[in-house]
Amino acid sequence: MIARMLRTPFLSLSKFQVPLVSLPVLLGSHGRCGTQVIENNRDPTGISSNKISVYGFRMFFTATAKDLSAKKCVPCNTKDLRAMTEETASKLIPKVDGWNLANEGGTLKLKRSWKVKSFTKGLEMFQLISDIAEAEGHHPDLHLVGWNNVTVEIWTHAVGGLTENDFILAAKINTLDLHHLLRKKVSA
Numbered sequence: 001m002i003a004r005m006l007r008t009p010f011l012s013l014s015k016f017q018v019p020l021v022s023l024p025v026l027l028g029s030h031g032r033c034g035t036q037v038i039e040n041n042r043d044p045t046g047i048s049s050n051k052i053s054v055y056g057f058r059m060f061f062t063a064t065a066k067d068l069s070a071k072k073c074v075p076c077n078t079k080d081l082r083a084m085t086e087e088t089a090s091k092l093i094p095k096v097d098g099w100n101l102a103n104e105g106g107t108l109k110l111k112r113s114w115k116v117k118s119f120t121k122g123l124e125m126f127q128l129i130s131d132i133a134e135a136e137g138h139h140p141d142l143h144l145v146g147w148n149n150v151t152v153e154i155w156t157h158a159v160g161g162l163t164e165n166d167f168i169l170a171a172k173i174n175t176l177d178l179h180h181l182l183r184k185k186v187s188a
């Protein structure tokens, strides 16, 4: 039970975190607890959040436990898709370990670099990333320079900045097992 609760997304009611699984318990599991169906909302940057009204009180919550890598990118030509602010991007960047926020002439991008074992291992890495990008319909900019330096940049070209798609792609890339392609870290 505890393990199940830890896995469930949390309902963050302002500063309190209530495991969603306890919601029926909290509100009476007889089913007539007054909760209405959660509407699945996306804000203009694609960040999905949910609204739940309990006994008529509207509470907004974003499933903080929801793993970005489990989400799906939306088509970049989605109507009203907008670039997010640097403030929003800064709140999301901790969710994508190893990635940095870059501001290139006003265009926000996600950036991460690796040292690969060889030029061909770099191309192998590109292929692994390409498979994810093609499945998501959202694509990174791939750089392989000085034969073994890989840099991946991710941004939403259609809006000239960052949307949740970019963080989803970065999170999915982070799930790849790349250790056989990467040069061993030289101990200091």
Ligand SMILES: C[C@H](O)[C@H](O)[C@H]1CNC2=NC(N)=NC(=O)C2=N1
Pocket: 074, 075, 076, 077, 137, 138, 139, 140, 154, 155, 156, 157, 158, 159
């Ligand atoms: C219609 C489809 O969403 C577009 O062609 C996609 C393809 N891949 C993309 N990838 C990125 N990073 N930005 C885009 O705007 C984009 N557009």
